[in-house]
Amino acid sequence: xxxxxxxxxxxxxxxxxxxxxxxxxxxxxxxxxxxxxxxxxxxxxxxxxxxxxxxxxxxxxxxxxxxxxxxxxxxxxxxxxxxxxxxxxxxxxxxxxxxxxxxxxxxxxxxxxxxxxxxxxxxxxxxxxxxxxxxxxxxxxxxxxxxxxxxxxxxxxxxxxxxxxxxxxxxxxxxxxxxxxxxxxxxxxxxxxxxxxxxxxxxxxxxxxxxxxxxxxxxxxxxxxxxxxxxxxxxxxxxxxxxxxxxxxxxxx
Amino acid sequence: xxxxxxxxxxxxxxxxxxxxxxxxxxxxxxxxxxxxxxxxxxxxxxxxxxxxxxxxxxxxxxxxxxxxxxxxxxxxxxxxxxxxxxxxxxxxxxxxxxxxxxxxxxxxxxxxxxxxxxxxxxxxxxxxxxxxxxxxxxxxxxxxxxxxxxxxxxxxxxxxxxxxxxxxxxxxxxxxxxxxxxxxxxxxxxxxxxxxxxxxxxxxxxxxxxxxxxxxxxxxxxxxxxxxxxxxxxxxxxxxxxxxxxxxxxxxxxxxxxxxxxxxxxxxxxxxx
Numbered sequence: 001x002x003x004x005x006x007x008x009x010x011x012x013x014x015x016x017x018x019x020x021x022x023x024x025x026x027x028x029x030x031x032x033x034x035x036x037x038x039x040x041x042x043x044x045x046x047x048x049x050x051x052x053x054x055x056x057x058x059x060x061x062x063x064x065x066x067x068x069x070x071x072x073x074x075x076x077x078x079x080x081x082x083x084x085x086x087x088x089x090x091x092x093x094x095x096x097x098x099x100x101x102x103x104x105x106x107x108x109x110x111x112x113x114x115x116x117x118x119x120x121x122x123x124x125x126x127x128x129x130x131x132x133x134x135x136x137x138x139x140x141x142x143x144x145x146x147x148x149x150x151x152x153x154x155x156x157x158x159x160x161x162x163x164x165x166x167x168x169x170x171x172x173x174x175x176x177x178x179x180x181x182x183x184x185x186x187x188x189x190x191x192x193x194x195x196x197x198x199x200x201x202x203x204x205x206x207x208x209x210x211x212x213x214x215x216x217x218x219x220x221x222x223x224x225x226x227x228x229x230x231x232x233x234x235x236x237x238x239x240x241x242x243x244x245x246x247x248x249x250x251x252x253x
Numbered sequence: 254x255x256x257x258x259x260x261x262x263x264x265x266x267x268x269x270x271x272x273x274x275x276x277x278x279x280x281x282x283x284x285x286x287x288x289x290x291x292x293x294x295x296x297x298x299x300x301x302x303x304x305x306x307x308x309x310x311x312x313x314x315x316x317x318x319x320x321x322x323x324x325x326x327x328x329x330x331x332x333x334x335x336x337x338x339x340x341x342x343x344x345x346x347x348x349x350x351x352x353x354x355x356x357x358x359x360x361x362x363x364x365x366x367x368x369x370x371x372x373x374x375x376x377x378x379x380x381x382x383x384x385x386x387x388x389x390x391x392x393x394x395x396x397x398x399x400x401x402x403x404x405x406x407x408x409x410x411x412x413x414x415x416x417x418x419x420x421x422x423x424x425x426x427x428x429x430x431x432x433x434x435x436x437x438x439x440x441x442x443x444x445x446x447x448x449x450x451x452x453x454x455x456x457x458x459x460x461x462x463x464x465x466x467x468x469x470x471x472x473x474x475x476x477x478x479x480x481x482x483x484x485x486x487x488x489x490x491x492x493x494x495x496x497x498x499x500x501x502x503x504x505x506x507x508x509x510x511x512x513x514x515x516x517x518x519x520x521x522x523x524x525x526x
Binding site: 049052054069070072076077078081082083084087088090091092094095099100102103127140143147 | 286403404405407408410411413414415417418419420421422423424428429465468469470471474
């Protein structure tokens with residue numbers, strides 16, 4: 001099966017400045033979940049913006065065989081906004097319409113179907129800000145689904161979720177992938193990253209790409225996080241266990 | 254008790270206020286939701302020197318006021334856009350232009366055109382002396398605001414909800430947002446005759462900010478704002494006539510008092526519980 005995303009020697013820059021991310025070469029196949037691991041400012045968001053077409057490659061090639069849709073962090077959206085879950089999903093139908101058109105009945109039906117797909121059909125009329133963090137994340141996934149996205153780009157989707165919500169979200173992502181979509185998950189969380197199919201480590205440039213077991217070595221992590229790595233006594237049979245010191249969170253508004 | 258409403262000039266004021274209530278209910282909600290309250294106040298203040306200039310040079314005052322307000326609104330929007338959607342975050346620029354506009358208007362009125370007599374009505378409105386042209390302007394701008402809400406409401410909502418995500422969605426926000434700013438300028442000019450440059454927000458912001466505390470859907474919020482602005486306007490006019498007080502300021506005081514009540518009652522209840 002051909003890749004949904006194929007990047008080769010990709011460099012992405014803002015305006016005329018030096019590339020914020022360089023040397024990226026990876027492919028995302030249908031049904032695959034790839035973790036994008038890296039520190040703040042390491043280029044995860046830059047990569048996503050290139051995939052969304054907001055930034056053009058400064059060098060190399062980026063081939064997309066499907067439509068990418070972004071699933072941002074829920075804290076970025078305004079929780080005090082007077083919108084229902086359905087209103088938020090309907091925002092995903094705007095780009096498909098001429099500016100003078102209002103959401104059609106078909107748009108509404110598609111939005112309801114997307115909400116049902118993420119198991120929130122009964123919350124369509126609820127105010128977005130009153131939903132739980134996990135539910136809000138699923139509403140934003142529904143907004144991406146209503147755009148008929150083949151590739152979902154999730155930014156730190158597990159941040160702030162309790163264990164139950166996180167497990168539920170993980171199961172949903174597995175299902176969406178099994179339907180032939182590709183999923184990219186930007187994360188700080190090494191434990192999360194180990195559970196995905198492959199992992200792409202970036203820190204201004206691509207450090208490594210491959211299956212987690214072979215890729216997440218001490219050296220790769222040290223290069224990715226600049227040395228802020230501690231090695232824990234092995235829990236699994238003989239395998240050394242690495243952890244990243246808690247990163248400083250910069251909230252972008 | 255309702256005798257004031259039998260006077261023709263009070264009736265005309267009432268019609269003006271009902272039309273402006275539609276404007277307050279539709280556009281006012283977008284102003285509050287998109288954090289444009291201070292720019293709206295600034296646009297109305299910017300209209301003041303435009304009006305004086307038009308008056309002194311002898312062309313239509315509405316045009317002069319709208320030109321100045323539009324220039325201001327677009328400048329604020331343009332500078333804001335450069336900072337990734339954060340419109341003049343701390344309001345410093347808006348405050349600077351506001352002061353310059355007021356000072357410029359006063360100097361023009363008193364020293365250049367010697368029209369100081371009308372300064373008070375430009376700043377605080379002259380609701381009981383409005384003409385049919387003012388009523389027509391209010392009606393036309395209310396209609397434009399209704400139509401724009403109908404057409405662009407979902408885009409204004411998506412951009413305000415999360416500007417970055419809206420961009421990623423492919424929602425082009427530049428044209429709709431520019432139109433929103435132009436509408437704010439138009440609205441600022443439409444309310445000038447009624448409440449003046451300094452009290453424009455009594456109609457454009459305060460009613461919407463009040464009902465915002467009580468509503469969690471845009472359409473319900475807008476309907477509630479139209480109703481509240483209409484009631485506040487009618488009561489304010491009646492009170493002004495009964496007390497022989499300036500109507501624009503009276504409406505502003507009524508609107509402010511209602512806001513304070515609505516904002517404080519739940520807190521008082523919480524404190525009592």
